[in-house]
Amino acid sequence: MTKAAAATPHDHAHCIASALAQADTLCEQRGARLTKNRRRVLELVWQSHAPVGAYELLERLREDGLSAAPPTVYRALEFLMSQGLVHRIETRNAFVGCPQPQHEHEAQYLLCEACGDAVEIDVGGVRRRIEALAAQHGFTVTAQTIEARGLCRRCQPADA
Amino acid sequence: MTKAAAATPHDHAHCIASALAQADTLCEQRGARLTKNRRRVLELVWQSHAPVGAYELLERLREDGLSAAPPTVYRALEFLMSQGLVHRIETRNAFVGCPQPQHEHEAQYLLCEACGDAVEIDVGGVRRRIEALAAQHGFTVTAQTIEARGLCRRCQPADA
DNA sequence: TATGAACTGTTATGCTATAACAAAATCGGC
DNA sequence: GCCGATTTTGTTATAGCATAACAGTTCATA
Numbered sequence: 001m002t003k004a005a006a007a008t009p010h011d012h013a014h015c016i017a018s019a020l021a022q023a024d025t026l027c028e029q030r031g032a033r034l035t036k037n038r039r040r041v042l043e044l045v046w047q048s049h050a051p052v053g054a055y056e057l058l059e060r061l062r063e064d065g066l067s068a069a070p071p072t073v074y075r076a077l078e079f080l081m082s083q084g085l086v087h088r089i090e091t092r093n094a095f096v097g098c099p100q101p102q103h104e105h106e107a108q109y110l111l112c113e114a115c116g117d118a119v120e121i122d123v124g125g126v127r128r129r130i131e132a133l134a135a136q137h138g139f140t141v142t143a144q145t146i147e148a149r150g151l152c153r154r155c156q157p158a159d160a
Numbered sequence: 161m162t163k164a165a166a167a168t169p170h171d172h173a174h175c176i177a178s179a180l181a182q183a184d185t186l187c188e189q190r191g192a193r194l195t196k197n198r199r200r201v202l203e204l205v206w207q208s209h210a211p212v213g214a215y216e217l218l219e220r221l222r223e224d225g226l227s228a229a230p231p232t233v234y235r236a237l238e239f240l241m242s243q244g245l246v247h248r249i250e251t252r253n254a255f256v257g258c259p260q261p262q263h264e265h266e267a268q269y270l271l272c273e274a275c276g277d278a279v280e281i282d283v284g285g286v287r288r289r290i291e292a293l294a295a296q297h298g299f300t301v302t303a304q305t306i307e308a309r310g311l312c313r314r315c316q317p318a319d320a
Numbered sequence: 321t322a323t324g325a326a327c328t329g330t331t332a333t334g335c336t337a338t339a340a341c342a343a344a345a346t347c348g349g350c
Numbered sequence: 351g352c353c354g355a356t357t358t359t360g361t362t363a364t365a366g367c368a369t370a371a372c373a374g375t376t377c378a379t380a
Binding site for chain 2: 090091108110112113119121123125126129130131133134137138139140141142143144145146147148149150151152153156
Binding site: 067093 | 360
């Protein structure tokens, strides 16, 4: 399985292991250097399905006993994003692991306001629809940010 | 006319005047207090169709000779957003005037990476499509952020 | 004109992100 | 294995974005 299972009970240790294994393979294939730091940051990002802030990652790194400053984290994140291993959640200034890094894609997210989890979805036609609408305005689209906030399955009010 | 004409030659003085007049009317109707500060900030936001940062607004306020600190601006923006007169552009940490404040709505934007202009669009079906997809994941959506980046009509490469 | 509510001023601070330069590790060719 | 070029990391400093907390003022209305 490669799909994230956020907002659903699951074996999260498996998520982490699988994400790291995929990262190893992909970077190997691409000749990209998944260094110790970068791999560690990726592992930390994957501690949960909720996006993590850069400074929180920094704290965790320091708990490892490493000397680390903000650029350490931001550079690792920059690399991970360039490899599609991590996505940035704009509305939260935070970062989350990508469950499907094999093929480059723009992520679209459902963000739970209760538990904080992020679920990556593929809205497919939506991207194209927006492009078409943009074209009507003479606009050429190169990138899209689509983030929806609300309540995930587990966080629905009891009377649902 | 109430539609913004960003990315298109137009009489911008009219945009500003019209936006302010609309704001006056709406606040009047709603019993909301469009104070001097708030009105001035709205006017500054409308100086162009490109989203403006809060600290840039702050500088402009100070040029007026006013004593002003960050909260002055952020509080005005908070009010203006609560009235739907201004929208926040998440991917830029900046703010832009809403050309259609009469009816509450979520804005969706095309952001030009060359000239910086923001064009508000109504993607209609897209919102519903995302809601439907979210529902498939057991997710209830309460708010959406949709921002597309690219090149506006005027900023297309010459060979187009 | 007294009173409570709303708005503004002011100071301080916290969070997010990057610039700039030095040092170290790594890779490829010899 | 060694060397030069390239990439990555360390370190310090600073820029940019946002809000907490509390005091003072203005406003609407009784």
